[in-house]
Amino acid sequence: MNRIRRAAESVGTPAYVYDLDIIRERFGTLTRLFGRNFGVSFAAKSNPNIELLRALNPLVTTLDVSSFGEVERGLKAGFDPRNLTFSGPAKRVSEIRGAIACGLGELVLESVPEARLASAVAQELGVTQNVLIRLNPVRVPRHFGVNMAGKPSQFGIDEEVCGEAIDIIRALPGLELIGFHIYSGTNSLNVDAIAENFNIFIDLFKRASDRADIHPKKLIFGSGFGIPYMDGESPLDMNALAERIMPAVDSLRSEPRFADANCILEMGRWIVGPAGWLVTSVVAAKESRGVQIRACDAGFNNHLAACGMMGTVIRRNWHIQNLSNPLGAKQKYLLVGPLCTTIDILATNIELPEVHVGNLLAVGGSGAYGITASPTRFISHPEPAEVLLDGDSQVDATESRLNHWETLGRHRAAAENGSQT
Amino acid sequence: MNRIRRAAESVGTPAYVYDLDIIRERFGTLTRLFGRNFGVSFAAKSNPNIELLRALNPLVTTLDVSSFGEVERGLKAGFDPRNLTFSGPAKRVSEIRGAIACGLGELVLESVPEARLASAVAQELGVTQNVLIRLNPVRVPRHFGVNMAGKPSQFGIDEEVCGEAIDIIRALPGLELIGFHIYSGTNSLNVDAIAENFNIFIDLFKRASDRADIHPKKLIFGSGFGIPYMDGESPLDMNALAERIMPAVDSLRSEPRFADANCILEMGRWIVGPAGWLVTSVVAAKESRGVQIRACDAGFNNHLAACGMMGTVIRRNWHIQNLSNPLGAKQKYLLVGPLCTTIDILATNIELPEVHVGNLLAVGGSGAYGITASPTRFISHPEPAEVLLDGDSQVDATESRLNHWETLGRHRAAAENGSQT
Numbered sequence: 098m099n100r101i102r103r104a105a106e107s108v109g110t111p112a113y114v115y116d117l118d119i120i121r122e123r124f125g126t127l128t129r130l131f132g133r134n135f136g137v138s139f140a141a142k143s144n145p146n147i148e149l150l151r152a153l154n155p156l157v158t159t160l161d162v163s164s165f166g167e168v169e170r171g172l173k174a175g176f177d178p179r180n181l182t183f184s185g186p187a188k189r190v191s192e193i194r195g196a197i198a199c200g201l202g203e204l205v206l207e208s209v210p211e212a213r214l215a216s217a218v219a220q221e222l223g224v225t226q227n228v229l230i231r232l233n234p235v236r237v238p239r240h241f242g243v244n245m246a247g248k249p250s251q252f253g254i255d256e257e258v259c260g261e262a263i264d265i266i267r268a269l270p271g272l273e274l275i276g277f278h279i280y281s282g283t284n285s286l287n288v289d290a291i292a293e294n295f296n297i298f299i300d301l302f303k304r305a306s307d308r309a310d311i312h313p314k315k316l317i318f319g320s321g322f323g324i325p326y327m328d329g330e331s332p333l334d335m336n337a338l339a340e341r342i343m344p345a346v347d348s349l350r351s352e353p354r355f356a357d358a359n360c361i362l363e364m365g366r367w368i369v370g371p372a373g374w375l376v377t378s379v380v381a382a383k384e385s386r387g388v389q390i391r392a393c394d395a396g397f398n399n400h401l402a403a404c405g406m407m408g409t410v411i412r413r414n415w416h417i418q419n420l421s422n423p424l425g426a427k428q429k430y431l432l433v434g435p436l437c438t439t440i441d442i443l444a445t446n447i448e449l450p451e452v453h454v455g456n457l458l459a460v461g462g463s464g465a466y467g468i469t470a471s472p473t474r475f476i477s478h479p480e481p482a483e484v485l486l487d488g489d490s491q492v493d494a495t496e497s498r499l500n501h502w503e504t505l506g507r508h509r510a511a512a513e514n515g516s517q518t
Numbered sequence: 519m520n521r522i523r524r525a526a527e528s529v530g531t532p533a534y535v536y537d538l539d540i541i542r543e544r545f546g547t548l549t550r551l552f553g554r555n556f557g558v559s560f561a562a563k564s565n566p567n568i569e570l571l572r573a574l575n576p577l578v579t580t581l582d583v584s585s586f587g588e589v590e591r592g593l594k595a596g597f598d599p600r601n602l603t604f605s606g607p608a609k610r611v612s613e614i615r616g617a618i619a620c621g622l623g624e625l626v627l628e629s630v631p632e633a634r635l636a637s638a639v640a641q642e643l644g645v646t647q648n649v650l651i652r653l654n655p656v657r658v659p660r661h662f663g664v665n666m667a668g669k670p671s672q673f674g675i676d677e678e679v680c681g682e683a684i685d686i687i688r689a690l691p692g693l694e695l696i697g698f699h700i701y702s703g704t705n706s707l708n709v710d711a712i713a714e715n716f717n718i719f720i721d722l723f724k725r726a727s728d729r730a731d732i733h734p735k736k737l738i739f740g741s742g743f744g745i746p747y748m749d750g751e752s753p754l755d756m757n758a759l760a761e762r763i764m765p766a767v768d769s770l771r772s773e774p775r776f777a778d779a780n781c782i783l784e785m786g787r788w789i790v791g792p793a794g795w796l797v798t799s800v801v802a803a804k805e806s807r808g809v810q811i812r813a814c815d816a817g818f819n820n821h822l823a824a825c826g827m828m829g830t831v832i833r834r835n836w837h838i839q840n841l842s843n844p845l846g847a848k849q850k851y852l853l854v855g856p857l858c859t860t861i862d863i864l865a866t867n868i869e870l871p872e873v874h875v876g877n878l879l880a881v882g883g884s885g886a887y888g889i890t891a892s893p894t895r896f897i898s899h900p901e902p903a904e905v906l907l908d909g910d911s912q913v914d915a916t917e918s919r920l921n922h923w924e925t926l927g928r929h930r931a932a933a934e935n936g937s938q939t
């Protein structure tokens with residue numbers, strides 16, 4: 098943790114620090130256990146930092162993007178557009194056009210109307226666009242943090258009606274159906290649940306491929322591999338998971354119809370989550386009504402999820418370490434952020450080595466769904482820095498300093514949007 | 519609502535549209551009912567848009583800022599620094615120094631250590647800084663959306679121990695104690711509760727002023743005036759509220775000690791909340807498992823609060839109108855945003871005039887805690903536009919287009935922060 102502390106000290110807090118060594122180690126695990134059958138698609142939404150994406154580029158098969166802004170980020174990070182997969186339930190026409198025009202690998206279709214639109218755009222541009230159909234299964238096992246199956250959903254085409262949809266999409270002139278995509282549950286720590294879900298995927302991929310009468314070139318398995326955030330949670334047992342999943346995929350790929358299928362694990366959180374920390378400085382100390390309070394320079398403005406405001410019903414403390422005084426006597430604290438609102442709470446009743454003003458605290462598990470999933474402009478506090486650690490070297494990845502924002506055309510997109518859809 | 523629709527059409531969606539006529543009308547109400555005893559301090563945190571602040575400048579007495587970033591915004595919007603009041607539980611040293619150096623009106627002290635720090639900074643700068651002490655009452659009545667009293671709190675100095683704190687702060691050489699500040703509850707729609715809370719304020723202001731032995735020049739009443747967000751809620755009865763509050767304040771100001779006290783209502787939400795709409799376009803339509811789903815180009819990335827993720831336990835639908843088809847036959851819809859996550863929900867089971875792709879929907883009550891309280895960078899969708907309506911004219915207030923971000927020094931602040939505290 099000394100590297101984390103030094104990195105934060107060098108750029109100032111609040112700072113997100115990402116450790117590429119950990120990320121590479123996790124890719125190593127994936128390759129060793131799943132590489133025989135699976136490539137990896139990194140979900141840009143989990144951490145779209147351009148310098149991070151640049152570092153991930155050689156490690157992954159594809160980049161899953163969910164907006165044209167993420168397409169631009171992928172390209173800027175050096176990805177070949179053919180290695181981009183574009184999913185998302187509300188793609189604007191301008192986004193579909195922009196993505197097809199730049200030579201997108203696959204468009205992931207979420208509905209028949211979207212397919213018709215994409216076909217028309219592709220024809221207009223004089224190309225045939227490879228597409229995957231996203232399927233929404235009837236069933237997802239328990240033990241997923243979020244599950245999307247069996248319920249009314251904006252995501253994908255419901256399993257029950259996908260046959261007819263497949264027929265329609267197969268007949269559209271601008272599109273070439275090359276496979277399927279399922280992402281029906283996220284953030285599970287349960288091996289049985291994930292394995293059962295993969296069996297559901299395989300069964301549905303088979304039925305859908307039969308109906309389409311294609312030899313799919315690509316099948317994307319939304320992994321749902323979770324990471325522990327709270328005390329009492331254990332990391333996913335990857336060896337056990339591979340033992341459960343791989344035979345079923347071996348068997349699938351032994352069928353002639355699936356001999357050429359590139360199977361892909363789509364994931365973000367599992368890869369980068371444990372490799373990131375939000376480091377915050379303690380700015381103020383106070384005792385109020387018997388409680389020791391420490392106010393930090395980062396709150397929910399910089400880490401919505403750690404403050405329990407990202408879809409969790411009951412806020413629980415994330416793993417937090419005192420980087421400046423790791424051996425101090427333990428005390429209990431209420432940790433708050435800098436915002437003028439009582440909901441700005443980092444941790445309640447948390448036991449930490451004595452915390453003084455000026456100490457640096459690190460919130461673990463922060464590599465995914467951190468800075469971009471947080472309202473950083475709230476109360477106009479400084480934008481957090483972002484740093485990549487790579488062995489002994491360190492790269493400032495703070496996007497506002499690298500002028501990435503200005504060149505990404507996000508503002509242009511906003512301006513254009515009025516005349517479309 | 520035609521003005522709202524035309525404004526959104528002209529800048530493209532998503533767009534926040536603010537109506538200055540409504541804001542002026544609400545100030546008119548405040549002046550008529552409370553002007554005899556109260557000035558108004560606008561809480562920049564509720565909406566720090568610079569063009570909006572510029573328009574509010576002539577209407578308000580002071581601007582309450584809660585970060586140095588908000589100090590910069592106030593100055594850029596034309597506020598005299600003497601009309602800025604700086605509150606906040608975790609002010610960095612650099613923020614205190616910056617604010618005092620620019621000629622800040624009053625620093626609102628949240629603790630004795632902060633007072634000592636501010637005194638040292640003021641002495642170093644060769645000035646005497648006017649300060650208010652923020653007090654945290656033991657009690658706040660029921661019926662506030664959020665209440666901060668009686669519990670351990672990062673805000674202000676607990677009533678029970680404020681006597682000693684007042685003595686210490688009075689003796690600090692760099693500071694001049696000129697009054698007190700209380701903000702102990704927000705967003706109440708209950709006249710009795712607010713009136714009772716003001717009586718608590720008055721009682722505490724009297725005791726604190728006696729202890730300090732000062733004739734306070736300023737007393738800030740954190741108003742807590744709420745606005746209705748959901749069906750079944752009624753606006754606050756301002757006439758009834760004035761009748762309940764004003765006699766008590768008349769009586770306070772008739773006492774010699776309070777003859778020169780400028781009483782201030784601090785508020786944000788009540789002034790600008792009802793004057794703002796988030797306008798979003800419907801991008802996709804789908805039926806899934808018997809439910810009509812419409813996906814919009816704005817979700818919780820653009821409006822965290824309307825999606826129920828801003829401290830609410832149970833998500834309820836906000837007021838939403840179909841601007842494009844107001845007279846259509848009513849149907850029930852699930853409204854979702856563009857994000858690849860199941861928690862991106864604008865409204866469930868909401869009855870709206872038939873909603874087609876391309877329709878513009880307006881989320882009401884969005885003038886406060888909207889764009890800056892939302893993670894606009896999540897999944898890299900375009901930044902929403904902001905527009906001010908002023909009678910028949912319209913001002914593009916989109917900050918990214920006005921280059922405000924680049925000149926506000928937020929990045930500089932982040933860089934400097936490492937070497938301080």
